[in-house]
Amino acid sequence: MTTTSERTSPAERFQAIIDADEKIEPSDWMPEGYRKTLIRQIAQHAHSEVIGMQPEGNWITRAPTLERKAILIAKVQDEAGHGLYLYSAAETLGVTRDELVELLHTGAQKYSSIFNYPTLTWADIGAIGWLVDGAAITNQVMLTRTSYGPYARAMVRICKEESFHQRQGYEIMLRLCNGTPEQKAMAQDAVNRWWWPALMMFGPHDSESTHTNQSMEWKIKRISNDDLRQQFVDMTVPQAEYLGLTLPDPELRWNPERGHYDFGEIDWDEFWQVVKGHGPMNRDRLEHKIKAWEDGEWVRDAAAAYAEKQQARRAASRTGG
Protein backbone atom coordinates (compact mmCIF):
# COMPACT_ATOMS: atom_id res chain seq x y z
CA MET A 1 0.00 0.00 0.00
CA THR A 2 1.46 3.32 -1.01
CA THR A 3 0.40 6.70 0.24
CA THR A 4 1.42 9.94 -1.36
CA SER A 5 2.54 12.77 0.84
CA GLU A 6 -0.51 14.76 -0.28
CA ARG A 7 -2.82 12.18 1.18
CA THR A 8 -1.09 11.80 4.57
CA SER A 9 -1.67 14.35 7.28
CA PRO A 10 1.25 16.12 8.99
CA ALA A 11 0.52 14.14 12.14
CA GLU A 12 0.78 10.89 10.21
CA ARG A 13 4.03 11.94 8.61
CA PHE A 14 5.39 12.86 12.05
CA GLN A 15 4.42 9.47 13.43
CA ALA A 16 5.94 7.71 10.43
CA ILE A 17 9.29 9.40 11.08
CA ILE A 18 9.14 8.41 14.76
CA ASP A 19 8.14 4.84 13.90
CA ALA A 20 10.96 4.53 11.39
CA ASP A 21 13.46 5.68 14.05
CA GLU A 22 14.41 8.66 11.93
CA LYS A 23 14.96 12.22 13.10
CA ILE A 24 12.48 15.05 13.33
CA GLU A 25 14.07 18.21 11.95
CA PRO A 26 13.21 21.85 12.79
CA SER A 27 11.29 22.37 9.53
CA ASP A 28 9.11 19.28 10.10
CA TRP A 29 5.62 19.57 11.49
CA MET A 30 5.48 18.41 15.12
CA PRO A 31 2.76 18.23 17.78
CA GLU A 32 2.72 21.22 20.07
CA GLY A 33 3.29 18.95 23.06
CA TYR A 34 6.39 17.49 21.44
CA ARG A 35 7.77 20.97 20.82
CA LYS A 36 7.00 22.11 24.37
CA THR A 37 8.49 19.00 25.95
CA LEU A 38 11.67 19.42 23.96
CA ILE A 39 12.00 23.12 24.74
CA ARG A 40 11.54 22.38 28.44
CA GLN A 41 14.00 19.51 28.41
CA ILE A 42 16.71 21.07 26.23
CA ALA A 43 16.47 24.37 28.13
CA GLN A 44 16.75 22.56 31.45
CA HIS A 45 19.76 20.74 30.10
CA ALA A 46 21.36 24.00 28.90
CA HIS A 47 20.64 25.71 32.23
CA SER A 48 22.24 22.76 34.04
CA GLU A 49 25.45 23.15 32.07
CA VAL A 50 25.58 26.85 32.87
CA ILE A 51 24.69 26.57 36.57
CA GLY A 52 27.09 23.63 36.78
CA MET A 53 29.93 26.06 36.09
CA GLN A 54 29.49 27.46 39.61
CA PRO A 55 30.22 24.48 41.88
CA GLU A 56 33.26 23.51 39.82
CA GLY A 57 34.35 27.08 39.21
CA ASN A 58 34.42 27.31 42.99
CA TRP A 59 37.71 25.35 42.95
CA ILE A 60 39.47 26.87 39.93
CA THR A 61 41.34 29.46 41.96
CA ARG A 62 42.31 26.87 44.61
CA ALA A 63 43.19 23.88 42.44
CA PRO A 64 46.15 22.11 44.07
CA THR A 65 48.46 22.08 41.04
CA LEU A 66 48.79 24.12 37.87
CA GLU A 67 47.92 21.10 35.77
CA ARG A 68 44.74 20.48 37.76
CA LYS A 69 43.89 24.16 37.45
CA ALA A 70 44.28 24.03 33.66
CA ILE A 71 42.18 20.87 33.39
CA LEU A 72 39.45 22.36 35.56
CA ILE A 73 39.32 25.66 33.66
CA ALA A 74 39.07 23.71 30.41
CA LYS A 75 36.30 21.58 31.86
CA VAL A 76 34.23 24.52 33.04
CA GLN A 77 34.82 26.17 29.69
CA ASP A 78 33.47 23.04 27.99
CA GLU A 79 30.34 23.35 30.11
CA ALA A 80 29.79 26.91 28.92
CA GLY A 81 30.22 25.59 25.39
CA HIS A 82 27.68 22.83 26.00
CA GLY A 83 25.28 25.46 27.30
CA LEU A 84 25.67 27.50 24.12
CA TYR A 85 25.27 24.44 21.96
CA LEU A 86 22.09 23.38 23.75
CA TYR A 87 20.58 26.87 23.71
CA SER A 88 21.12 26.84 19.95
CA ALA A 89 19.36 23.48 19.70
CA ALA A 90 16.44 24.93 21.70
CA GLU A 91 16.35 27.98 19.44
CA THR A 92 15.55 25.72 16.47
CA LEU A 93 12.19 25.16 18.20
CA GLY A 94 11.23 28.82 18.04
CA VAL A 95 12.42 30.31 21.35
CA THR A 96 15.32 32.67 21.98
CA ARG A 97 18.18 32.18 24.40
CA ASP A 98 17.23 35.40 26.20
CA GLU A 99 13.70 34.09 26.77
CA LEU A 100 15.05 30.87 28.22
CA VAL A 101 17.53 32.69 30.46
CA GLU A 102 14.66 34.81 31.74
CA LEU A 103 12.67 31.64 32.53
CA LEU A 104 15.64 30.30 34.47
CA HIS A 105 16.01 33.52 36.42
CA THR A 106 12.34 33.66 37.39
CA GLY A 107 12.40 30.01 38.44
CA ALA A 108 9.90 28.98 35.76
CA GLN A 109 12.47 26.60 34.31
CA LYS A 110 14.74 24.39 36.36
CA TYR A 111 18.26 23.05 36.17
CA SER A 112 19.59 19.76 37.50
CA SER A 113 19.17 19.57 41.28
CA ILE A 114 22.64 18.09 41.66
CA PHE A 115 24.13 21.57 41.41
CA ASN A 116 22.27 22.63 44.52
CA TYR A 117 24.88 20.86 46.63
CA PRO A 118 28.09 22.68 47.63
CA THR A 119 31.64 21.72 46.63
CA LEU A 120 33.35 21.73 50.02
CA THR A 121 36.73 20.12 49.32
CA TRP A 122 39.00 19.41 46.36
CA ALA A 123 37.78 15.81 46.41
CA ASP A 124 34.33 17.10 45.42
CA ILE A 125 35.80 18.05 42.04
CA GLY A 126 36.85 14.43 41.61
CA ALA A 127 33.52 13.10 42.86
CA ILE A 128 31.56 15.38 40.53
CA GLY A 129 33.60 14.28 37.54
CA TRP A 130 33.32 10.64 38.41
CA LEU A 131 29.75 10.36 39.73
CA VAL A 132 27.85 13.38 38.43
CA ASP A 133 29.36 13.34 34.94
CA GLY A 134 29.05 9.56 35.01
CA ALA A 135 25.34 9.81 35.72
CA ALA A 136 24.96 12.57 33.12
CA ILE A 137 26.68 10.44 30.48
CA THR A 138 24.38 7.49 31.18
CA ASN A 139 21.46 9.77 30.40
CA GLN A 140 23.13 11.55 27.50
CA VAL A 141 24.26 8.43 25.66
CA MET A 142 20.59 7.54 25.50
CA LEU A 143 19.84 11.05 24.19
CA THR A 144 22.20 10.64 21.23
CA ARG A 145 19.34 8.48 19.91
CA THR A 146 16.59 10.94 20.77
CA SER A 147 14.08 11.65 18.01
CA TYR A 148 14.78 15.36 17.59
CA GLY A 149 17.73 15.79 15.21
CA PRO A 150 19.43 18.94 16.56
CA TYR A 151 19.25 17.62 20.14
CA ALA A 152 20.61 14.20 19.19
CA ARG A 153 23.50 15.75 17.27
CA ALA A 154 24.34 18.12 20.12
CA MET A 155 24.45 15.11 22.41
CA VAL A 156 26.95 13.23 20.27
CA ARG A 157 29.47 16.00 20.64
CA ILE A 158 28.70 16.65 24.29
CA CYS A 159 29.07 12.95 25.18
CA LYS A 160 32.60 12.87 23.82
CA GLU A 161 33.67 15.72 26.06
CA GLU A 162 31.72 14.42 29.05
CA SER A 163 33.39 11.04 28.95
CA PHE A 164 36.73 12.84 28.95
CA HIS A 165 35.57 14.79 32.02
CA GLN A 166 34.49 11.64 33.74
CA ARG A 167 37.88 10.03 33.25
CA GLN A 168 39.53 13.14 34.67
CA GLY A 169 37.27 13.03 37.71
CA TYR A 170 38.01 9.39 38.27
CA GLU A 171 41.71 10.13 37.94
CA ILE A 172 41.47 12.77 40.69
CA MET A 173 39.78 10.19 42.93
CA LEU A 174 42.41 7.58 42.10
CA ARG A 175 45.18 9.99 43.05
CA LEU A 176 43.48 10.77 46.36
CA CYS A 177 42.86 7.11 47.13
CA ASN A 178 46.48 6.24 46.44
CA GLY A 179 47.60 9.19 48.57
CA THR A 180 47.86 9.81 52.30
CA PRO A 181 45.15 8.67 54.77
CA GLU A 182 44.06 12.30 54.91
CA GLN A 183 43.54 12.37 51.15
CA LYS A 184 41.71 9.06 51.17
CA ALA A 185 39.41 10.35 53.91
CA MET A 186 38.74 13.44 51.81
CA ALA A 187 37.74 11.21 48.90
CA GLN A 188 35.49 9.02 51.06
CA ASP A 189 33.77 12.07 52.54
CA ALA A 190 33.08 13.43 49.06
CA VAL A 191 31.61 10.12 47.88
CA ASN A 192 29.43 9.99 51.00
CA ARG A 193 27.97 13.38 50.11
CA TRP A 194 27.62 12.91 46.32
CA TRP A 195 26.48 9.31 45.90
CA TRP A 196 22.80 9.72 46.72
CA PRO A 197 22.38 13.06 44.94
CA ALA A 198 23.96 11.41 41.87
CA LEU A 199 21.34 8.63 42.00
CA MET A 200 18.65 11.30 42.31
CA MET A 201 19.78 12.79 38.99
CA PHE A 202 17.78 10.12 37.14
CA GLY A 203 14.57 11.53 38.53
CA PRO A 204 11.56 9.93 40.24
CA HIS A 205 10.66 6.27 39.93
CA ASP A 206 9.04 5.40 36.60
CA SER A 207 5.75 4.96 38.43
CA GLU A 208 5.95 8.58 39.69
CA SER A 209 7.41 10.26 36.62
CA THR A 210 4.89 12.57 34.96
CA HIS A 211 6.68 13.01 31.65
CA THR A 212 8.11 9.56 31.03
CA ASN A 213 5.33 7.79 29.12
CA GLN A 214 4.65 10.43 26.51
CA SER A 215 8.38 11.11 26.11
CA MET A 216 9.03 7.41 25.54
CA GLU A 217 6.27 7.26 22.92
CA TRP A 218 7.79 10.21 21.09
CA LYS A 219 11.21 8.61 21.48
CA ILE A 220 12.56 11.74 23.11
CA LYS A 221 13.40 9.49 26.02
CA ARG A 222 14.37 5.94 25.16
CA ILE A 223 15.18 4.33 28.50
CA SER A 224 13.22 4.83 31.71
CA ASN A 225 14.54 6.61 34.81
CA ASP A 226 14.82 3.44 36.86
CA ASP A 227 16.58 1.52 34.09
CA LEU A 228 19.09 4.30 33.59
CA ARG A 229 19.69 4.48 37.34
CA GLN A 230 20.33 0.72 37.43
CA GLN A 231 22.79 1.03 34.52
CA PHE A 232 24.65 3.72 36.43
CA VAL A 233 24.81 1.71 39.66
CA ASP A 234 26.01 -1.39 37.81
CA MET A 235 28.72 0.61 36.10
CA THR A 236 29.87 2.53 39.17
CA VAL A 237 30.05 -0.09 41.93
CA PRO A 238 33.11 -1.88 40.44
CA GLN A 239 34.79 1.50 39.97
CA ALA A 240 34.26 2.31 43.65
CA GLU A 241 35.68 -1.07 44.59
CA TYR A 242 38.77 -0.42 42.51
CA LEU A 243 39.24 2.89 44.34
CA GLY A 244 38.76 1.19 47.69
CA LEU A 245 35.90 3.53 48.57
CA THR A 246 32.66 2.53 50.28
CA LEU A 247 29.43 3.69 48.68
CA PRO A 248 27.16 4.89 51.50
CA ASP A 249 24.39 2.33 51.05
CA PRO A 250 24.22 -0.71 53.39
CA GLU A 251 21.73 -2.39 51.05
CA LEU A 252 24.02 -2.30 48.07
CA ARG A 253 24.87 -5.84 46.95
CA TRP A 254 25.15 -7.96 43.81
CA ASN A 255 22.00 -9.87 42.95
CA PRO A 256 23.01 -12.88 40.82
CA GLU A 257 19.41 -13.69 39.93
CA ARG A 258 18.75 -10.27 38.45
CA GLY A 259 22.28 -9.86 37.15
CA HIS A 260 22.30 -6.37 38.67
CA TYR A 261 23.21 -4.66 41.90
CA ASP A 262 20.39 -4.16 44.39
CA PHE A 263 20.48 -0.83 46.15
CA GLY A 264 18.59 1.06 48.83
CA GLU A 265 15.77 3.55 48.50
CA ILE A 266 16.46 7.18 47.72
CA ASP A 267 15.33 9.67 50.34
CA TRP A 268 12.51 11.13 48.26
CA ASP A 269 11.79 13.81 50.84
CA GLU A 270 15.24 15.22 50.25
CA PHE A 271 14.78 14.85 46.50
CA TRP A 272 11.54 16.86 46.42
CA GLN A 273 12.81 19.39 48.91
CA VAL A 274 15.74 20.24 46.62
CA VAL A 275 13.54 20.25 43.50
CA LYS A 276 11.21 22.70 45.20
CA GLY A 277 14.02 25.12 45.97
CA HIS A 278 15.12 24.15 49.43
CA GLY A 279 18.43 22.44 48.73
CA PRO A 280 21.60 23.76 50.37
CA MET A 281 22.58 25.96 47.42
CA ASN A 282 19.43 26.66 45.35
CA ARG A 283 19.23 30.24 46.41
CA ASP A 284 22.97 30.89 46.07
CA ARG A 285 23.16 29.42 42.57
CA LEU A 286 20.31 31.48 41.23
CA GLU A 287 21.44 34.69 42.93
CA HIS A 288 24.94 34.22 41.51
CA LYS A 289 23.54 33.68 38.03
CA ILE A 290 21.22 36.67 38.20
CA LYS A 291 23.91 38.93 39.61
CA ALA A 292 26.33 37.99 36.81
CA TRP A 293 23.58 38.70 34.27
CA GLU A 294 22.61 42.04 35.79
CA ASP A 295 26.23 43.14 36.29
CA GLY A 296 26.83 42.41 32.62
CA GLU A 297 23.85 44.33 31.31
CA TRP A 298 25.77 47.53 30.60
CA VAL A 299 28.36 45.51 28.64
CA ARG A 300 25.72 43.84 26.48
CA ASP A 301 23.99 47.20 25.98
CA ALA A 302 27.29 48.78 24.94
CA ALA A 303 28.02 46.00 22.44
CA ALA A 304 24.55 46.46 20.92
CA ALA A 305 24.89 50.26 20.80
CA TYR A 306 28.31 50.02 19.18
CA ALA A 307 27.03 47.56 16.57
CA GLU A 308 24.19 49.94 15.74
CA LYS A 309 26.56 52.88 15.38
CA GLN A 310 28.81 50.87 13.10
CA GLN A 311 25.86 49.88 10.96
CA ALA A 312 24.73 53.49 10.70
CA ARG A 313 28.28 54.55 9.77
CA ARG A 314 28.48 51.94 7.05
CA ALA A 315 25.11 52.99 5.69
CA ALA A 316 26.17 56.64 5.73
CA SER A 317 29.40 55.91 3.90
CA ARG A 318 27.52 53.90 1.25
CA THR A 319 25.24 56.85 0.53
CA GLY A 320 28.24 59.16 0.50
CA GLY A 321 27.10 60.82 3.73
Place this chain on the structure above:
Amino acid sequence: MTTRDRITSRAPQGSVPVFDGDPLFLYLVRHADDNLILAQRLSQWVSWAPELEEDIALANLALDFLGVARALYTYAGEVEGRGRTEDDLAMLRTEREFTNVLLVEQPNGDFAHTMARQLFFDAYQLGLWEALSSSADATLGGIAAKALKEARYHFRHSSTWVIRLGDGTEESHRRMQAGIDALWRFVGELFVGDDVEAAMVEAGVGVDPSTLQEAWEERVSDVVSQATLSVPDDPFQRMGGRVGFHSEHLGHLLAEMQWMQRAYPGMEW
Protein backbone atom coordinates in the same frame (compact mmCIF):
# COMPACT_ATOMS: atom_id res chain seq x y z
CA MET B 1 75.74 43.10 38.43
CA THR B 2 76.57 46.78 38.58
CA THR B 3 73.00 47.99 38.41
CA ARG B 4 71.81 46.12 41.50
CA ASP B 5 71.00 49.35 43.38
CA ARG B 6 68.77 50.49 40.51
CA ILE B 7 66.47 47.60 41.42
CA THR B 8 66.27 48.30 45.11
CA SER B 9 65.74 51.99 44.52
CA ARG B 10 62.17 51.24 43.48
CA ALA B 11 61.37 49.63 46.79
CA PRO B 12 61.59 51.66 50.04
CA GLN B 13 64.96 52.77 51.27
CA GLY B 14 66.61 49.93 53.12
CA SER B 15 64.60 47.08 51.68
CA VAL B 16 66.51 44.26 50.04
CA PRO B 17 65.06 41.86 47.48
CA VAL B 18 64.76 38.38 48.92
CA PHE B 19 65.73 36.59 45.73
CA ASP B 20 69.04 36.04 44.05
CA GLY B 21 70.43 33.67 41.49
CA ASP B 22 71.13 32.93 37.87
CA PRO B 23 69.83 35.84 35.75
CA LEU B 24 68.24 33.40 33.26
CA PHE B 25 66.35 31.72 36.08
CA LEU B 26 65.17 35.08 37.43
CA TYR B 27 64.24 36.24 33.94
CA LEU B 28 62.15 33.16 33.24
CA VAL B 29 60.47 33.31 36.63
CA ARG B 30 59.43 36.96 36.37
CA HIS B 31 57.71 36.33 33.04
CA ALA B 32 56.18 33.13 34.36
CA ASP B 33 54.88 35.10 37.35
CA ASP B 34 53.31 37.72 35.06
CA ASN B 35 51.45 35.00 33.20
CA LEU B 36 50.40 32.97 36.22
CA ILE B 37 49.07 35.89 38.22
CA LEU B 38 47.11 37.20 35.24
CA ALA B 39 45.74 33.70 34.59
CA GLN B 40 44.62 33.49 38.20
CA ARG B 41 42.87 36.86 37.93
CA LEU B 42 41.15 35.94 34.67
CA SER B 43 40.04 32.60 36.03
CA GLN B 44 38.15 34.49 38.75
CA TRP B 45 35.80 35.66 35.99
CA VAL B 46 34.55 32.18 35.20
CA SER B 47 30.74 32.08 35.65
CA TRP B 48 30.66 35.87 36.20
CA ALA B 49 31.08 37.11 32.62
CA PRO B 50 28.52 39.43 30.94
CA GLU B 51 27.52 36.67 28.51
CA LEU B 52 28.24 33.00 27.95
CA GLU B 53 30.50 33.67 24.96
CA GLU B 54 32.64 35.89 27.16
CA ASP B 55 32.85 33.26 29.89
CA ILE B 56 34.38 31.03 27.25
CA ALA B 57 36.71 33.75 25.98
CA LEU B 58 37.98 34.72 29.44
CA ALA B 59 38.53 31.08 30.37
CA ASN B 60 40.44 30.71 27.13
CA LEU B 61 42.67 33.65 27.99
CA ALA B 62 43.28 32.21 31.45
CA LEU B 63 44.28 28.89 29.88
CA ASP B 64 46.67 30.55 27.45
CA PHE B 65 48.46 32.56 30.15
CA LEU B 66 48.54 29.57 32.45
CA GLY B 67 50.04 27.46 29.69
CA VAL B 68 52.84 29.98 29.11
CA ALA B 69 53.47 30.22 32.86
CA ARG B 70 53.80 26.46 33.16
CA ALA B 71 56.25 26.21 30.28
CA LEU B 72 58.39 29.00 31.72
CA TYR B 73 58.37 27.63 35.29
CA THR B 74 59.27 24.16 34.10
CA TYR B 75 62.17 25.52 32.11
CA ALA B 76 63.22 27.78 35.00
CA GLY B 77 63.30 24.74 37.26
CA GLU B 78 65.60 22.96 34.81
CA VAL B 79 67.86 26.01 34.54
CA GLU B 80 68.06 26.30 38.30
CA GLY B 81 68.96 22.63 38.62
CA ARG B 82 67.65 22.16 42.14
CA GLY B 83 64.77 19.95 41.15
CA ARG B 84 62.03 22.53 41.66
CA THR B 85 58.89 21.85 39.61
CA GLU B 86 56.36 24.27 38.14
CA ASP B 87 54.22 23.72 41.23
CA ASP B 88 57.09 24.31 43.66
CA LEU B 89 57.70 27.66 41.99
CA ALA B 90 54.02 28.61 41.77
CA MET B 91 52.73 27.32 45.06
CA LEU B 92 55.62 27.53 47.52
CA ARG B 93 57.08 30.99 47.08
CA THR B 94 55.97 33.95 49.20
CA GLU B 95 54.64 37.39 48.28
CA ARG B 96 58.14 38.85 48.43
CA GLU B 97 59.51 36.21 46.08
CA PHE B 98 56.99 36.80 43.30
CA THR B 99 58.37 39.18 40.67
CA ASN B 100 55.37 39.85 38.43
CA VAL B 101 54.59 43.40 37.36
CA LEU B 102 51.99 45.17 39.49
CA LEU B 103 49.56 45.53 36.59
CA VAL B 104 48.64 41.85 36.45
CA GLU B 105 47.88 41.51 40.15
CA GLN B 106 45.36 44.37 40.18
CA PRO B 107 41.83 43.19 40.99
CA ASN B 108 39.42 42.51 38.14
CA GLY B 109 37.10 45.41 38.96
CA ASP B 110 34.29 45.62 36.42
CA PHE B 111 34.56 44.26 32.89
CA ALA B 112 36.01 47.58 31.67
CA HIS B 113 38.81 47.45 34.25
CA THR B 114 39.63 43.93 33.18
CA MET B 115 39.68 44.92 29.53
CA ALA B 116 41.91 47.94 30.24
CA ARG B 117 44.36 45.71 32.11
CA GLN B 118 44.19 43.25 29.25
CA LEU B 119 44.74 45.87 26.55
CA PHE B 120 47.84 47.23 28.28
CA PHE B 121 49.29 43.81 28.93
CA ASP B 122 48.35 42.23 25.57
CA ALA B 123 49.92 45.15 23.69
CA TYR B 124 53.07 44.68 25.78
CA GLN B 125 53.23 40.94 25.20
CA LEU B 126 52.87 41.37 21.44
CA GLY B 127 56.20 43.20 21.41
CA LEU B 128 57.78 41.02 24.08
CA TRP B 129 57.06 37.68 22.43
CA GLU B 130 57.96 38.97 19.01
CA ALA B 131 61.38 40.01 20.30
CA LEU B 132 61.90 36.85 22.34
CA SER B 133 60.96 34.63 19.39
CA SER B 134 64.47 35.19 18.13
CA SER B 135 66.11 34.63 21.52
CA ALA B 136 69.53 32.96 21.53
CA ASP B 137 67.97 30.56 24.02
CA ALA B 138 66.11 28.09 21.83
CA THR B 139 63.74 26.92 24.56
CA LEU B 140 62.68 30.44 25.45
CA GLY B 141 62.44 31.29 21.74
CA GLY B 142 60.09 28.36 21.21
CA ILE B 143 57.86 29.34 24.11
CA ALA B 144 57.79 32.93 22.82
CA ALA B 145 56.91 31.93 19.26
CA LYS B 146 53.92 29.94 20.46
CA ALA B 147 52.88 32.68 22.87
CA LEU B 148 53.10 35.30 20.10
CA LYS B 149 50.35 33.56 18.14
CA GLU B 150 48.12 33.62 21.19
CA ALA B 151 49.03 37.25 21.98
CA ARG B 152 47.74 38.35 18.57
CA TYR B 153 44.35 36.85 19.39
CA HIS B 154 44.44 38.33 22.91
CA PHE B 155 45.17 41.81 21.60
CA ARG B 156 42.38 41.56 19.04
CA HIS B 157 39.99 40.50 21.80
CA SER B 158 40.89 43.26 24.26
CA SER B 159 41.19 46.05 21.69
CA THR B 160 37.82 45.14 20.19
CA TRP B 161 36.19 45.32 23.60
CA VAL B 162 37.90 48.58 24.57
CA ILE B 163 36.66 50.16 21.34
CA ARG B 164 33.14 48.78 21.77
CA LEU B 165 32.89 49.91 25.35
CA GLY B 166 34.50 53.31 24.76
CA ASP B 167 32.28 54.01 21.75
CA GLY B 168 29.21 52.18 23.09
CA THR B 169 26.86 53.85 25.55
CA GLU B 170 27.43 56.77 27.86
CA GLU B 171 27.79 54.41 30.79
CA SER B 172 30.22 52.07 29.06
CA HIS B 173 32.29 55.07 27.92
CA ARG B 174 32.49 56.34 31.48
CA ARG B 175 33.43 52.91 32.85
CA MET B 176 36.03 52.25 30.16
CA GLN B 177 37.66 55.62 30.81
CA ALA B 178 37.66 54.88 34.53
CA GLY B 179 39.37 51.55 33.87
CA ILE B 180 42.11 53.17 31.83
CA ASP B 181 42.58 55.94 34.39
CA ALA B 182 42.80 53.46 37.27
CA LEU B 183 45.43 51.23 35.68
CA TRP B 184 47.54 53.78 33.83
CA ARG B 185 49.96 54.14 36.75
CA PHE B 186 51.06 50.52 36.33
CA VAL B 187 52.10 50.62 32.64
CA GLY B 188 55.48 52.35 33.08
CA GLU B 189 56.84 49.38 34.97
CA LEU B 190 56.48 47.23 31.85
CA PHE B 191 59.27 49.15 30.15
CA VAL B 192 61.86 49.64 32.87
CA GLY B 193 64.77 47.23 32.72
CA ASP B 194 67.08 46.15 35.51
CA ASP B 195 70.29 44.18 35.83
CA VAL B 196 68.58 40.88 35.14
CA GLU B 197 67.36 42.18 31.82
CA ALA B 198 70.70 43.81 31.06
CA ALA B 199 72.45 40.47 31.56
CA MET B 200 69.90 38.72 29.35
CA VAL B 201 70.23 41.34 26.62
CA GLU B 202 73.99 40.96 26.70
CA ALA B 203 73.64 37.20 26.32
CA GLY B 204 71.26 37.65 23.35
CA VAL B 205 68.61 35.84 25.35
CA GLY B 206 66.35 38.67 26.49
CA VAL B 207 64.99 41.98 25.32
CA ASP B 208 65.54 45.45 26.74
CA PRO B 209 61.97 46.36 27.74
CA SER B 210 62.52 50.06 27.03
CA THR B 211 62.78 49.16 23.33
CA LEU B 212 59.19 47.88 23.43
CA GLN B 213 57.68 51.12 24.62
CA GLU B 214 57.31 53.05 21.36
CA ALA B 215 55.42 50.34 19.50
CA TRP B 216 53.29 49.76 22.60
CA GLU B 217 52.33 53.43 22.74
CA GLU B 218 51.36 53.38 19.08
CA ARG B 219 49.20 50.29 19.49
CA VAL B 220 47.50 51.52 22.62
CA SER B 221 46.93 55.11 21.50
CA ASP B 222 45.42 53.83 18.24
CA VAL B 223 42.91 51.72 20.18
CA VAL B 224 42.23 54.42 22.76
CA SER B 225 41.51 57.04 20.12
CA GLN B 226 39.26 54.69 18.13
CA ALA B 227 37.44 54.10 21.40
CA THR B 228 36.95 57.90 21.77
CA LEU B 229 38.89 57.71 25.05
CA SER B 230 42.06 59.34 26.30
CA VAL B 231 44.99 58.39 28.48
CA PRO B 232 45.69 60.38 31.65
CA ASP B 233 48.56 62.85 31.61
CA ASP B 234 49.59 62.09 35.20
CA PRO B 235 53.28 61.11 34.92
CA PHE B 236 53.31 59.16 38.17
CA GLN B 237 54.17 55.51 37.66
CA ARG B 238 54.26 52.93 40.38
CA MET B 239 57.08 50.36 40.36
CA GLY B 240 58.30 47.50 42.46
CA GLY B 241 56.84 44.24 41.18
CA ARG B 242 60.14 43.00 39.78
CA VAL B 243 61.76 43.30 43.22
CA GLY B 244 58.86 41.76 45.11
CA PHE B 245 57.53 45.10 46.35
CA HIS B 246 53.87 44.47 45.51
CA SER B 247 50.48 46.01 46.06
CA GLU B 248 48.47 44.57 48.95
CA HIS B 249 46.36 42.53 46.54
CA LEU B 250 48.98 39.91 45.75
CA GLY B 251 49.09 38.32 49.21
CA HIS B 252 45.38 37.55 49.10
CA LEU B 253 45.62 36.15 45.61
CA LEU B 254 48.47 33.84 46.68
CA ALA B 255 46.72 32.84 49.90
CA GLU B 256 43.84 31.51 47.81
CA MET B 257 45.93 30.01 45.02
CA GLN B 258 48.43 28.28 47.32
CA TRP B 259 45.93 27.11 49.94
CA MET B 260 45.96 23.40 49.10
CA GLN B 261 49.73 23.09 48.91
CA ARG B 262 50.15 25.02 52.14
CA ALA B 263 47.44 23.11 54.02
CA TYR B 264 48.49 19.66 52.77
CA PRO B 265 52.24 19.92 52.22
CA GLY B 266 54.11 17.40 50.11
CA MET B 267 51.14 15.47 48.74
CA GLU B 268 50.43 14.35 45.19
CA TRP B 269 47.24 15.60 43.58
